[in-house]
Amino acid sequence: MTTKALRFYESQGLLPPAERSANGYRDYPDKTVDRLEFIHRGKVAGLPLAEIRDILRVRDAGQAPCTHLTHQLAQQLAGLDRQIAELTAVRETVAEHYKRAAEGDPDRCDAQRICSYL
Known part of the structure; x- marks a missing residue:
């Protein structure tokens, strides 16, 4: 994780503000690693940072975000299914033109036509 990424996540509310050491460096507690791993997993799952932040806020408020996360993942799956259907249709069209x-x-x-194959 780069320092730039850490600062960005902090500025976006994904990480709580870090304590500062005597020399002014940010000093993150060990639990920050768990949070960063969660952020990474959320990004890999395609969740936008705003949604990841909302999930973390639910957790920070002392509640389990599982129901909220399940809802978000269901929406993510529905969106992916739409994209797959659209891409499948485009692929079929391109395959017909290619053939x-x-x-x-x-x-x-x-x-008289630019190209009769398209």
């Missing part, structure tokens, strides 16, 4: 182009004869193209 026509691969099987076509460029010498027989309609000169």
Whole structure:
């Protein structure tokens, strides 16, 4: 983890402000590692930092964020399913155009069209 990332997470409310040592360096408690690992897992799962921050706030308030997280993951899954469906449709369209182009004869193209394969 870079110092720049740590400062950014702190400025975004994902990490509580760190204590400062006598020389002015930030001094993070050991539990910060758990928090950073959670942030990383949330990012890998595709959750935006704002949502990760909300989940951490629920935890910081002394409540288990499991129900909230389950809801967010369900929304993430639904969004991914929509994206997959859209990409599958685009892929089918591209595959159809490719098949026509691969099987076509460029010498027989309609000169009035930019390209008859698309």
